[in-house]
Amino acid sequence: MSGVGTLARGPGAPPAGAGAGSPARFGAPLPLRRPAAALSDRLAAERGRLALWLPVALGAGILLYFGLRSEPSPAWRWLPLPPLAGALLLAARRPHLAWGVGLLAAAARGGAGPARPAARLSPPLAVPARAVVVAGIVESVALLPQGRRVTLAEARLLAEAAEADAAQRASSEAAPPLPRLVRVRLRSDDPARPMPGDRVTVRALLRPPAAPAYPGAWDFQRAAFFSGLGASGFALGPASVEPGAGRAPPLAALRARIEARAVAAIPGEAGAVAAALLTGGQSAIPPTALAAMRDSGLAHLLSVSGLHLAIVMGVAFAVVRLFAAALPAALALRISAKGCAAVAALAAGGFYMILAGAEVPMRRSFAMAALVTLGILLGRRALSLRGLALAAAALLLLDPVQLLGPSFQMSFAAVLALVAGWEWVRPRLAAARLARAESGWAGRLAGRALVWLAGGVATSLLAGAATTPFGLHHFGRLQLYGVAANAVAVPLTSVLVMPAGMAAVALMPFGLEGLALAPMGWGVEAILAVARTVASWPGAALALPPLPAWGLAATAFGMVWLCLWRTGWRALGVPAIVLGLSSGAFERPPDLLVSADARLIALRVAGDGGGAFVQRLAGGSAFTRDAMLRAWGVEGGAQAQPFPESGEAAGGAIRCTPAACLLRPREGTADALLVRAAPRGPQENARHALLEEACAGGAAVVVAAEPLRMRCRGAAVIDRFRVWRDGPHAVWLERDGARVVSDRAFRGARPWVPPPPRPRAPAEPPAPTE
Structure with a gap:
């Protein structure tokens, strides 16, 4: 009978004799948690990750500003204040809601960030259509495959002597300097060798920054507006140089000398690549070498970034640590060798960053290196997603326009994927390390070699996968063999090329840089050989239609969602990534x-x-x-x-x-x-x-x-x-x-978009003469 009773009640029914107070009496379902409560529990489990979304909100606001078709009103700058006040009021009673309002305040701050420099910067220049004589102070010199290119500050447009008398020329020279930089490419046969701080006068044909190649293409005028560039052109005659007539930016003259010595000591393409690795200037690299590095997936080696900074700081750290170990015991016990080495490495990294021009990847890497140094000094781990978020927030607040560039996007995407991947694999490596400890020395050695090899391959795969969508959007190219090329080129750069380059810079005051530049040139030649070999493989670089802007945004959001969260709902980022990568199927390009x-x-x-x-x-x-x-x-x-x-x-x-x-x-x-x-x-x-x-x-x-x-x-x-x-x-x-x-x-009507030109008024006929 008991079996019959069980079948009658069903497997989910309460047992016989259950009291009336039982919540499951008569088969009533158990009460479900409300969705709001479930979401609150989920956010409580992710409490330590909420701050990581602040730079994401900043970036969303910056994108909103640049997506507008007209410049917002001045009241736009005060937009972050109401949500910030609301977040502060809600912080005590409703912390999760306060975080949501705080993200809204961060987005508003991001949208207001570019509006201030856009209103403060001078408008685009009106450049004469005819040739002019331009004179200015050299701010930087870039070596080209043929000739040089100078960037002039405090430039003045002078009347040509053949067309103006002395009074007109004097009035031109007394005119205020142009509020923007002027870039001039000197003639290839010009014997002038200007240096930063010199005054250059040259007859040139100038043009304002070009419009995008087509609607929706990369906006050269926007980039030039925020960088301070007003015009560029080429020289029509030889340049005259007045040495030391002005002040140059920090380390600009040293950068030019290092670049010139590297190119002179290492002949051919290798010298131009070596100069790029030391100073960050890629203008001297021939197009064939650039194409080989790009198609093989090694173009990131030419852009001075976190890899180069890590090598410089690592070598400096090792040298100082070795020197500290050689100190007498009485002194060595009174100092922290590790802390001193970390501070010295940070100083070396800062010098290298300024020397190489302080581009976005360098600034991001240096900000994270400063956090790592602080963690070493305090005895804490600083290489984390929080450190990356702090670096991203600092750069977005200081220079918000960098968010639109491929350098910022690809740099942070690669590091985000690497740090999130390390966080995922670290506990698993600890368990594997405990398992290897029970094996013999041969097993431990084999395990370490396997981990090193797998780590190198996984690093290339993660960084390559994270940067591929951004490369497709900006360049429309997909490199298929980047892992193979990086497996050879990156160790060469780390072990031979960059240490030799550091030694060459240290030996330059004594004129002995050739001793180090020679092995550096050998390493660069090997890297170029790898690049040419891999680029020649079938299908090494595929040309594909660029990802639409909304597809890139969906992919980036999916990547951030997948990497920043810790619990199971992080998997919701995968559909967003798939949608973004397939966005080209929903977007028809123009005919x-x-x-x-x-x-x-x-x-x-x-x-x-x-x-x-x-x-x-x-x-x-x-x-x-x-x-x-x-x-x-x-x-x-x-x-x-x-x-x-x-x-x-x-x-x-x-x-x-x-x-x-x-x-x-x-x-x-x-x-x-x-x-x-x-x-x-x-x-x-x-x-x-x-x-x-x-x-x-x-x-x-x-x-x-x-x-x-x-x-x-x-x-x-x-x-x-x-x-x-x-x-x-x-x-x-x-x-x-x-x-x-x-x-x-x-x-639309933005500050960097020139106003519509006006047709020239017809010339009035001459007045009749009596």
Whole structure:
């Protein structure tokens, strides 16, 4: 009977005789915890990780500011105060809610951060279209494969002696200096050797920073605005140098001397790479060597970063520790050898950071090195996610525009993945170490070798996987054999190249740097050989369409979610990463791109018989062409085809005559007309007829030769006047027409975007003379 009773009650029923006060009487379900309580418990378990999200919130606010289409009002700067006050009021009673409001305050602070320097910086320069004589104090000198490039501060534009009398020239020299830097490339045969602090006067042709290659591409004008650059150009004559006429930035002259001596002592490409490793300047490296390093996954060795700083500080730490061990026992027992070595290593790292230009990876690495040094002095561990968060927050508060650059993004992504991976594997390594302790010496030696090898491979894989999405977004390239190249090149850099470089810098005051630069050159040659070998392997570097901005943001958020949390819900970051990496499938790139001078017009034809087609007029920039093609995952101009002179191409998607081309890059979309005949030429009648037909029922009309001088109400028009006014254009051809986006519409009215140019007023006729 008892069995029958059990079956009747069911396996989940309360036992017979359960009292009326039992919560499960008559099979009632157990009460479930409320979602808010479950979330509160989850946050309580992650309490120590909440502070790590403050720099993430700062970055989100910075991205919000740069995503605006117009400059916010001055009240935007006070936006962080209300949520900050709310967080302080909630801190005692509702700590988790206070953290949420605090993250909102951090995001508001991040959004207000770039607004202050943007309002304080001087506007972009109005550079004369003709050649001018520019004079200024040399702030830095960059070696080029051919010649030199100088950056001038306190620059003045002088009237040319052949065109102005003495009074006009004196008034030009008395004019206030330009508020922005000017960069001039000297002639390759110029014998002048200016140094930082000298005054240089040279006749040059200057241009303001270029607009993006296409709407949504990298914004050179924004980068130049926040860096202080106003114009760049090239010299038309020899430069005259007045030594020691001004003050140079700290260590700028020393940096130039070290670079010149390294290039002189080590011939060829190896000398340029050695100079880059010592001073951070990559301008002297030939393009072939840069391409090999990039395609093999070794380009990070050329950018002075945490690896180089760690080597410098590690060598300095070991030398000081060895010197302290050689001290007499009476003195050695009274000092902390480890603490002294840590402080000396930090000083060496700070000197190297300033010498190499204090770029973003160096500043991030030095900030973390300072925390590690503090941890050594206090007897605590400082290499953690909290130290990384402090370094990120400091850099974002001091220089928020760096968040948009690939250097900041890739540097912090790699370190975040490495530190989070170490936190995950550390307890497992401790357990494995205990297991190895019971084995013999052979087992312990084999275990250490296996751990060292696995650690090196895992480090390359983690750092490579973390930086790949950012490389795809900014450069549209994927390196497949970076692990193999780094397995050889990184030990060479750590053991031979950088220690020899440090010894060379120490020997330069005595003129003995050649003793150390020679082995450094051997190591650099070996690294270049590895780069060329790996880059020559099939499929070493794949050109892919760049990740959309929202896809990169989703991927970055997923990575941060996965790395910062500690409990099981960290796995929710994986779907965000997958969504971001697959974002290209939901984003259709433009079908047609027109450059800012209309000298480059590129078309992408979908389908098996398609590809990229480019019309390049005289003066069209190869750099802009390659940037436009990268938007479609096409590598360089060699893979692009010109539009046919006449006939069809791409399976009939392009039909050309000498006057124009009819374009239909996708099935079922409207047509675009590319007019390319010269005005008043032999094809004038055919050109005019095609224009009238396209304006009546076409989707877009692109006129490369001149401004369109006829009414066109039925189609979107892109001509020389419109790109001169609004910058490059992107066109998406749809079934019912064309969607056209100009660069000015994409970026909006921001301080770094030049205002629309005004047409020149017609010259007044001369007054009649009596």
